Amino acid sequence: MQLMRIGERNSERPVVRADDGTLYELSPLTGDIDGAFLADDGIGRARAALAAHDLPAVPDADRVRIGAPVARPGKIVCIGLNYRDHAAETGSPLPAEPIVFMKAPNTIVGPHDPVLVPRGSTKTDWEIELGVIIGRHARYLGSPDEAADVIAGFAISNDVSEREFQLERGGQWDKGKSCETFNPLGPWLVPTDEITDPGKLGLRLWVNRELRQDGTTADLVFGIDHVIWYLSQFMVLEPGDLINTGTPAGVALGRPDQPYLRAGDVLELEIDGLGRQHQLLQNA
Incomplete structure (x- = not known):
């Protein structure tokens, strides 16, 4: 599992990348991958949500810009x-x-x-x-x-x-x-x-x-x-x-x-x- 931010610069949204390369939206858990998210066990929560299949897949993931991950x-x-x-x-x-x-x-x-x-x-x-x-x-x-x-x-x-x-x-x-x-x-x-x-x-x-x-x-x-x-x-x-x-x-x-x-x-x-x-x- 990897954490990413995608979208236009200054408007990125958080996603998680599964081991098969599929991207899933993290918006149900957080507005961004930032210090507050990381301090609040955000990585653990993202992993649990991914395992539970609780996150929607990102459409057209291969066409979106990749921002800095934090x-x-x-x-x-x-x-x-x-x-x-x-x-x-x-x-x-x-x-x-x-x-x-x-x-x-x-x-x-x-x-x-x-x-x-x-x-x-x-x-x-x-x-x-x-x-x-x-x-x-x-x-x-x-x-x-x-x-x-x-x-x-x-x-x-x-x-x-x-x-x-x-x-x-x-x-x-x-x-x-x-x-x-x-x-x-x-x-x-x-x-x-x-x-x-x-x-x-x-x-x-x-x-x-x-x-x-x-x-x-x-x-x-x-x-x-x-x-x-x-x-x-x-x-x-x-x-x-x-x-x-x-x-x-x-x-x-x-x-x-x-x-x-x-x-x-x-x-x-x-x-x-x-x-x-x-x-x-x-x-x-």
């Missing part, structure tokens, strides 16, 4: 240089603690929506990441062992970045990360119990059908549970928040032989068990 999060928290091979390709030492930065929540778009190259951009880059969606409040967790209980599920997240804005325009990462459309998310929110081991997932990204990133979450410097525990010592994580856990090697920043993105390029992304994304680059 309504606009309260915050997007990101971890930098969290893959050993990515740190190596950028010539950076492994961090002693997680490197934390934020993205604006309104960067979230659907998994197949266009990505806009910002005005004045010369270094728009790609970053496939395992996105973690929070399902319960997390405040001063006692240990990483407590983190699994606050995670609702996982999704593909593309942490699109403009490297000149990020690294050469005053040292503030956020402005190279928060341009509009800079966080395609989805297509699904996959509940935690549907993923056997999030620490052993393959991540792959293609630019114009050329494989650029081919990594695994086994290469994380700081594992998912450690990241959630660590963040809870500095901020309260709330249901619906998104955590981007880092990207493996293969970004343009680490490969001078690879050009940065420009209008007309096509990105394709996939993570084991989490589906696939497809984006066309357009000028802002």
Whole structure:
């Protein structure tokens, strides 16, 4: 079972995807897939309703736009240089603690929506990441062992970045990360119990059908549970928040032989068990 939101942008409605790919309306249970739904055992209620055949099927499901699987999060928290091979390709030492930065929540778009190259951009880059969606409040967790209980599920997240804005325009990462459309998310929110081991997932990204990133979450410097525990010592994580856990090697920043993105390029992304994304680059 996977959770999705479909329909025109800013008018998405919640649905659940059964194992056979059929979509069913979640409107009998909730108006949206958001923090309130996740905190109120929404995933459990959706699973029970699906099993009981209490949900109507979505007509013409193959013709509808897919939105981000979670309504606009309260915050997007990101971890930098969290893959050993990515740190190596950028010539950076492994961090002693997680490197934390934020993205604006309104960067979230659907998994197949266009990505806009910002005005004045010369270094728009790609970053496939395992996105973690929070399902319960997390405040001063006692240990990483407590983190699994606050995670609702996982999704593909593309942490699109403009490297000149990020690294050469005053040292503030956020402005190279928060341009509009800079966080395609989805297509699904996959509940935690549907993923056997999030620490052993393959991540792959293609630019114009050329494989650029081919990594695994086994290469994380700081594992998912450690990241959630660590963040809870500095901020309260709330249901619906998104955590981007880092990207493996293969970004343009680490490969001078690879050009940065420009209008007309096509990105394709996939993570084991989490589906696939497809984006066309357009000028802002």
